[in-house]
Amino acid sequence: MTQLTSRVLEREAFDSLIDALAARGYAVIAPTVRDGAIVYDEIATSAQLPIGLTDEQDGGRYRLVAREDDALFGYNVGPQSWKRFQLPASRRLWRGALDANGNVSEIVEDRDEPGRYAFLGVRSCELRAMGILDRVLLGATRPDPTERSVRANVFVVAVQCGQAGGTCFCVSMETGPTAQDGFDLALTEVLEEGRHYFVVQAGSNDGAELLAELPTEPARPAELEAATTAHERAAAQMGRELDITDIRDLLYRNYDHPRWDEVAERCLTCGNCTMVCPTCFCTTVEDVTDLAGTHVERHQRWDSCFTIDYSHIAGGAVRSSPRSRYRQWMTHKLATWIDQFGSSGCVGCGRCITWCPVGIDITEEARAIRASEEEPVASA
Amino acid sequence: MQALDELIAHVPTFAGLTGEQRKLIAGCGQNEHVAAGSMLFSEGEPANTFYLVRRGLVALEVHAPGRGPLRIETLEAGEVIGWSWLFEPYRWQLDARALEPCDVIAFDAACLRGKTEEDHELGYQLMARFAANLVDRLQATRFQLLDVYGNTEVPA
Amino acid sequence: MATLKSQPESELLGPMVPEPFVLRSKRQETEDTWTLELVSAARERGIAFAPGQFTMIEAGGAGEVPISISGDPSDTETLTQTIRAVGLATAAICNAQPGQLLGIRGPFGNSWPVQRLEGLDVVVAAGGIGLAPLRPAILALLANRERYGRLVLLYGARTPGQMLFVEELHEWHNRGFEVHTTVDSAGPEWLGHVGVVTRLIGRADLDSGFAGLTCGPEIMMRLTALALADFGIEGERLYVSTERNMQCGIGHCGHCQLGPWLLCRDGPVFDWQTIAHWLQLREV
Numbered sequence: 001m002t003q004l005t006s007r008v009l010e011r012e013a014f015d016s017l018i019d020a021l022a023a024r025g026y027a028v029i030a031p032t033v034r035d036g037a038i039v040y041d042e043i044a045t046s047a048q049l050p051i052g053l054t055d056e057q058d059g060g061r062y063r064l065v066a067r068e069d070d071a072l073f074g075y076n077v078g079p080q081s082w083k084r085f086q087l088p089a090s091r092r093l094w095r096g097a098l099d100a101n102g103n104v105s106e107i108v109e110d111r112d113e114p115g116r117y118a119f120l121g122v123r124s125c126e127l128r129a130m131g132i133l134d135r136v137l138l139g140a141t142r143p144d145p146t147e148r149s150v151r152a153n154v155f156v157v158a159v160q161c162g163q164a165g166g167t168c169f170c171v172s173m174e175t176g177p178t179a180q181d182g183f184d185l186a187l188t189e190v191l192e193e194g195r196h197y198f199v200v201q202a203g204s205n206d207g208a209e210l211l212a213e214l215p216t217e218p219a220r221p222a223e224l225e226a227a228t229t230a231h232e233r234a235a236a237q238m239g240r241e242l243d244i245t246d247i248r249d250l251l252y253r254n255y256d257h258p259r260w261d262e263v264a265e266r267c268l269t270c271g272n273c274t275m276v277c278p279t280c281f282c283t284t285v286e287d288v289t290d291l292a293g294t295h296v297e298r299h300q301r302w303d304s305c306f307t308i309d310y311s312h313i314a315g316g317a318v319r320s321s322p323r324s325r326y327r328q329w330m331t332h333k334l335a336t337w338i339d340q341f342g343s344s345g346c347v348g349c350g351r352c353i354t355w356c357p358v359g360i361d362i363t364e365e366a367r368a369i370r371a372s373e374e375e376p377v378a379s380a
Numbered sequence: 381m382q383a384l385d386e387l388i389a390h391v392p393t394f395a396g397l398t399g400e401q402r403k404l405i406a407g408c409g410q411n412e413h414v415a416a417g418s419m420l421f422s423e424g425e426p427a428n429t430f431y432l433v434r435r436g437l438v439a440l441e442v443h444a445p446g447r448g449p450l451r452i453e454t455l456e457a458g459e460v461i462g463w464s465w466l467f468e469p470y471r472w473q474l475d476a477r478a479l480e481p482c483d484v485i486a487f488d489a490a491c492l493r494g495k496t497e498e499d500h501e502l503g504y505q506l507m508a509r510f511a512a513n514l515v516d517r518l519q520a521t522r523f524q525l526l527d528v529y530g531n532t533e534v535p536a
Numbered sequence: 537m538a539t540l541k542s543q544p545e546s547e548l549l550g551p552m553v554p555e556p557f558v559l560r561s562k563r564q565e566t567e568d569t570w571t572l573e574l575v576s577a578a579r580e581r582g583i584a585f586a587p588g589q590f591t592m593i594e595a596g597g598a599g600e601v602p603i604s605i606s607g608d609p610s611d612t613e614t615l616t617q618t619i620r621a622v623g624l625a626t627a628a629i630c631n632a633q634p635g636q637l638l639g640i641r642g643p644f645g646n647s648w649p650v651q652r653l654e655g656l657d658v659v660v661a662a663g664g665i666g667l668a669p670l671r672p673a674i675l676a677l678l679a680n681r682e683r684y685g686r687l688v689l690l691y692g693a694r695t696p697g698q699m700l701f702v703e704e705l706h707e708w709h710n711r712g713f714e715v716h717t718t719v720d721s722a723g724p725e726w727l728g729h730v731g732v733v734t735r736l737i738g739r740a741d742l743d744s745g746f747a748g749l750t751c752g753p754e755i756m757m758r759l760t761a762l763a764l765a766d767f768g769i770e771g772e773r774l775y776v777s778t779e780r781n782m783q784c785g786i787g788h789c790g791h792c793q794l795g796p797w798l799l800c801r802d803g804p805v806f807d808w809q810t811i812a813h814w815l816q817l818r819e820v
Binding site: 093094098101103105281284287296311328 | 549550551552553554556594596597598599600620622623628632633635636637639753779783784786787788789790791793795796798800818819820
């Protein structure tokens with residue numbers, strides 16, 4: 001981090017950032033605490049952030065526990081991601097009239113104005129996930145004229161992680177923990193003896209303009225060093241690892257690996273992983289009519305490849321076994337996504353591990369398959 | 381008219397046999413003409429003859445009460461009809477009926493069984509060819525059984 | 537006929553809004569299959585498509601399904617679709633009456649590489665309703681008959697009563713296709729071949745110089761591809777049309793994945809070299 005572009009904002013002045021965003025007409029969405037988890041919601045002051053909390057995450061385990069300090073961002077990611085702002089969980093596409101002869105007419109398309117949002121507290125893995133989702137949604141063969149890049153519409157205040165979570169593996173996926181670009185502002189929180197401040201970097205013209213309005217001081221070398229130490233600490237604490245060397249071809253070679261049978265014995269096909277994953281984008285389209293049969297609406301809502309209906313064609317579901325559905329999800333995320341969209345679909349946020357009710361761990365599954373290839377061939 | 385042993389040289393089933401072997405087989409055969417609608421053989425009859433179709437179309441059928449003859453498969457020029465002559469109890473299990481006027485070579489099964497008893501090499505060569513034939517037809521039959529064009533329902 | 541009141545055409549409609557087409561006529565092909573002829577209700581134009589492409593169709597608000605276009609690509613005024621009633625959405629489409637509006641989105645997907653095959657002999661192997669997505673290719677090949685060598689059609693159906701486009705088979709024969717048909721089972725009135733479609737391959741005098749287009753149930757396509765390979769018709773000169781669940785048709789919803797491919801975007805037509813491995817894996 002260079003001295004030129006970094007400023008320091010004291011904790012007491014943090015609300016000036018929120019106020020400046022609100023003054024620009026942004027609804028500030030940030031981490032908050034609800035029902036024992038950290039979820040993204042609109043805030044007006046820093047008091048609404050999960051102050052002094054951290055999360056303990058492991059396979060199938062999530063707990064918020066108190067910290068010994070009052071850090072504003074001393075945790076990692078919760079069950080929600082920012083994807084619902086790019087891809088609503090449920091939305092109506094259009095509505096129309098239906099007559100007794102089955103004619104659909106007077107179709108009125110729903111054109112929601114995109115909200116004016118500032119995302120406060122976006123982690124590096126989440127930033128990368130937004131970019132991945134943009135590539136999928138905006139790369140459709142017939143782009144929706146109303147869809148625009150989230151990046152183009154949202155003011156992003158990234159938070160550089162100062163610690164890693166129990167299921168994090170962004171280092172393996174090369175998506176963090178320190179964001180290099182894609183943000184308007186990036187904050188690194190530093191808590192020292194008697195001091196609590198943020199090292200702030202601008203990543204865009206909008207970010208620089210806003211930063212100029214805040215009561216900040218130029219960052220001193222010791223402060224920059226403290227920020228760097230925080231970044232390195234996060235990188236060193238990763239709870240999980242995933243070797244992505246040749247991962248696509250590794251999985252392509254192993255579609256009949258017995259490991260899929262093994263994980264199928266544990267997987268409930270509940271689809272939690274797809275709901276919490278920041279890049280899972282599958283949706284289903286439903287046409288619904290009212291009871292009177294005079295109106296019809298087309299809805300789009302999140303779907304999961306774990307459902308039995310997902311792969312239904314005349315004759316039945318292509319993927320009827322849980323084994324094939326878990327395999328579909330994991331090979332899509334780590335392998336076929338690369339061929340479909342030019343990058344991995346996984347950002348190493350670990351949510352799928354944390355929120356799996358039986359603690360299935362994508363990094364462990366990948367390791368098991370890779371390890372079996374490296375085992376010496378047993379003699380007869 | 382072409383000699384029988386030359387005729388059968390061009391049939392895939394008898395490809396690769398030596399001239400001597402072809403003569404032995406041809407010695408058991410004779411040309412026949414079958415009128416459209418006539419039966420070549422019927423279910424339950426002793427399997428004394430097998431046929432090579434030279435021209436025309438023959439249907440393998442089974443008759444079911446109330447449903448009439450059910451057509452299982454059709455065979456045409458170059459194809460051999462019948463294997464039941466190879467194995468005890470030497471009895472036909474299906475009907476074979478000419479759908480069109482057909483020219484066939486009818487082979488005397490007893491004659492050929494006798495020759496293969498004496499000449500095991502000939503017997504082996506014939507068995508190998510019929511086995512390949514059987515494999516092809518078994519595969520096709522299995523495919524047919526799948527009823528792939530049917531309006532399939534997932535079994536409960 | 538219902539009138540249309542939708543947004544002014546100056547506003548570009550989103551890709552999930554269907555365009556209204558009027559059902560001009562329909563013809564029953566078999567007990568559960570109909571061919572529908574549709575014309576655009578909203579504008580003067582019809583629909584331009586390449587053989588092998590599909591549309592997303594809905595009728596009566598009963599839901600959308602992907603259906604390959606079965607019409608003549610040179611007729612841009614009429615949209616022809618052949619549909620088998622297998623569920624609620626397809627039943628609603630097949631029950632539509634002349635004059636009724638159906639919602640159409642598309643055309644989507646890639647196409648049979650008819651132009652790339654110029655100069656070659658071509659064998660078209662169709663199974664069951666698979667003849668419908670191949671019909672536009674057959675018509676395109678016949679429209680430029682002199683640019684191709686031998687044209688051979690192998691068509692297998694379940695029973696004689698379930699054959700599609702029966703009158704046209706004669707017409708195609710007259711226009712230059714060698715037509716061979718077979719059925720899986722038949723009663724005594726059928727005087728043609730009985731047996732699976734792969735049995736026709738050996739009878740059609742094919743060789744490795746042929747290119748192939750095949751469409752039908754996936755089992756049929758796989759077994760046909762194996763049988764054609766015995767004659768050297770394989771690899772990059774053999775094409776199949778694949779099918780998976782589709783919700784959007786525009787590469788957005790994820791459902792139509794087949795391994796590394798999105799069928800609405802990268803397919804549904806693939807060459808055998810590319811797709812064989814993925815079709816031969818189970819439950820992919």
